[in-house]
Amino acid sequence: MTMSEVDPRGDMELSVALIVPCTEAEGPGRRWALWFQGCPLRCPGCCNPEMLSFAGGRRLPAAAAIAGFEQAQREHGIEGITLLGGEPLAQARGAAILARAARQRGLSVMVFTGYTLEQAQQLGDPAVAELLACTDILVDGPYRQDLPERQRRWIGSANQRVYFLTDRYRADDPCWRRPNTVEIRWRPGELTVNGFPVSTPMGPSRRR
Numbered sequence: 513m514t515m516s517e518v519d520p521r522g523d524m525e526l527s528v529a530l531i532v533p534c535t536e537a538e539g540p541g542r543r544w545a546l547w548f549q550g551c552p553l554r555c556p557g558c559c560n561p562e563m564l565s566f567a568g569g570r571r572l573p574a575a576a577a578i579a580g581f582e583q584a585q586r587e588h589g590i591e592g593i594t595l596l597g598g599e600p601l602a603q604a605r606g607a608a609i610l611a612r613a614a615r616q617r618g619l620s621v622m623v624f625t626g627y628t629l630e631q632a633q634q635l636g637d638p639a640v641a642e643l644l645a646c647t648d649i650l651v652d653g654p655y656r657q658d659l660p661e662r663q664r665r666w667i668g669s670a671n672q673r674v675y676f677l678t679d680r681y682r683a684d685d686p687c688w689r690r691p692n693t694v695e696i697r698w699r700p701g702e703l704t705v706n707g708f709p710v711s712t713p714m715g716p717s718r719r720r
């Protein structure tokens with residue numbers, strides 16, 4: 513089955529660690545962000561160790577995730593979605609469904625992966641190819657705690673590269689020069705922190 517044959521409103525299930533309906537700390541503008549649960553990589557110093565196990569998280573139909581960013585588009589005027597984790601490429605089929613659906617709704621797509629772009633392409637997975645084809649900004653490579661990034665916004669370590677896979681964004685866009693931010697949300701029984709700083713003992717933090 514090719515990705516084009518996958519019904520984006522079907523019952524494909526995602527394993528999800530966290531969703532933030534509207535954030536300004538995970539890429540350009542206001543974005544709906546989804547952290548996948550599960551990562552086969554083990555970067556020393558990983559900022560989201562609670563998202564590494566494939567046994568954790570919650571199951572969510574792709575259709576429900578799509579409905580979530582449709583709602584965020586209506587209510588918050590988001591300009592795009594960001595997929596991170598955990599490892600989006602470990603759930604490439606589901607990630608590609610979300611990315612394609614986002615594109616169809618005029619939203620941009622930003623993806624953080626621990627694989628390099630070359631490694632991702634060499635996986636030979638049609639779903640990964642589909643995901644990359646629907647991605648505007650790709651941040652690649654494992655987190656290196658010995659190479660902390662000091663300059664580039666949203667990037668965890670200096671080895672990671674930013675690819676502008678479409679012309680929707682540019683490296684010299686003003687948003688890249690603004691300082692990093694951290695967002696803290698409290699709902700009864702749940703405290704979430706995303707953005708920088710990269711780690712917190714309080715709950716889900718962020719990426720690589």
Ligand code: SF4
Binds near residue numbers: 555598599626627720
């Ligand atoms: S930093 Fe990212 S790629 Fe590395 S182990 Fe953690 S979630 Fe996986």
